[in-house]
Amino acid sequence: MKALVHEGKAGLEGLSYRDMPAAEPGTGEVRVKLKTAGLNHRDLFVVHRHKPEDPQLIIGSDGAGIIDAIGEGVVGIEVGDEVILNPGLGWKENSDAPPAGFEIIGLPGHGTFAGQINVPIDNVELKPGHLSWEEAGVLSLAALTAYRALFTKGKVKEGMHVLIPGIGGGVATFLLQFAKAAGAKVYVTSRSAEKCESALQLGADQALDSNEDWEQALGGQKVDLVIESVGAATFNKSLKQLRPGGTLVTFGSSTGDSVDFNLREFFYGQFTMHGSTMGSKEEYREMLQFIDKHRIKPIVDTMYTLEQFEEAFKRLEEAKQLGKIGFYIPE
Template sequence: MKAYVVENGLYTWKEMEEPSVHPNEVKVKLITAGMNHRDLMIKERVQSQEAFILGSDGAGIVEAIGENVTKFHVGDEVIINPGLNWYNKNEAPPEEFEIVGVPYNGTFAEKIVIHEDFVAEKPSHLSWEEAGVFSLAALTGYRALCTQGQAKKGETLFIPGVSGGVNTFIIQFAKAIGLRVITTSRTQAKLDMAIDLKYDRGLETEDDWVRELHDETVDLVIESIGGKTFNRSLEVLKKGGRIVTYGSSTDDIFSFNLRQFFYGQYHMIGSTMGSREEFIELLAFVKQHNIKPFIDTSFSFDELDRAFTYLEKQNQVGKIVVRFND
């Protein structure tokens, strides 16, 4: 079985043994997969001589089922829920929580075997390309906005970075709930490219956000950029407002004014991925509101080297699809 792996700190192609199906597991022949920023970072974290298959998102057709499987049958069209071993919507993931794609073999291969609890029926309103890039980003965005952010109709959300896969979901979710959405990008061109997300107001990264938003009352900020924008985002948040952080694409470690923070009575909340319970809620939500991933481009499975180069440049707006049936 052809796969794209991390081995000895390097990304490479490798012929892997096709996985066997054990009790309560299903084997899925993948039709599409999705790329995430996480895929770029794995080689910094894994220096093992053992080869691990990369990739967290995917969609395909059930090819075989193990003993005791009750939820699926051969031929079912499914998507992968990459948040393993996290069942209930609680304050933080359990210690056994893992993500598909290192240390569990991922979706950048022709087939994947996974426990039936972390597979779901492919939403009928999503194409194969849309289903393949859906789960990780959508689940991360849903928990950040709805569970941790407690977003409410009529509030104003400020979310730096219009083009990230998670943020393109958050903006759509927020508009479906009834929030006013203000977002940013490094260029006006990217803001224009994302206009179909129907955000209410767009700023460029280098704008003076405080001056530009003096007439706005920002109830909620969702941050994923980290050190380069965190303090600037906090400056536009109303006193007593909520700031949720689910990632850090720039500096993980930086300083902020603690006295200003507690005088402002701000609420800071961390978030990551989401539980199986939230995944089920998410699927119902996107079906109700006909929400789909915002797709930038696609590559064939054989073009994964090129796809990684494209992802590293961070010029995309939305998700990058990997196709297996070319």
């Protein structure tokens, strides 16, 4: 089978589109013939974390396709079923944090940028019927991350005011769609006027320039919940917009991991802060039920072939996308 493989060199220079051997599914596994796959920022991190001396690795965490082989002991699914992959391995029940041994498809094991993949039966669900293959292939990692951050950690409710800095990426666009479906009032920020306009078309109640004074732009309106992933560039501005007793959930730090903030203002403000990453199988199923109920679809920015991986990664690195970037998998 053809696959996008990392080996031999650090970073993107170690990627090549090449032939790789296929394998039969093991006990408790199914083999999925992939039709589409989604590109995530995690894939950028993986190619930098995967060392040149490590064994060759097929990257990719998101995907959707058709069951074409079933391993011993698998019940409840059949060859020919259309499925979507849950990229989280070994996290079944909702819990405060992932259990020991939790991993994600695409590192350390092979991932989804290939003609097929073997995964545990626990990691496949039937593809939601209202989603196209393009939409299903890019859904899982970003949508699950958004769902846990917003509902499990942020406890969003109807009527709440929610701020989402850095609209544009896959998780942020899911956060906007999910929060609006839950009945919240949603504010977003971006440096891009085009992304702000697109966010308004997706239902945002107000879109702010990331560089302007948010408090002034919002007319002094404070928010109940901030879902923060930008990091150092926006963290303190986000805190400033929280109402007393409000909650901030953080799941990313694209502009830097280190932040200085005023502890006295934090505890006098009675703020709550949660860290969040990915989610459990239980939350994944809840997320699929939620998108099915509200007929939510991923915002698909651009689809590429796997041979066009350099263009896809460049678009992601330059943050030009609105929503998700995906790949078509060759027959």
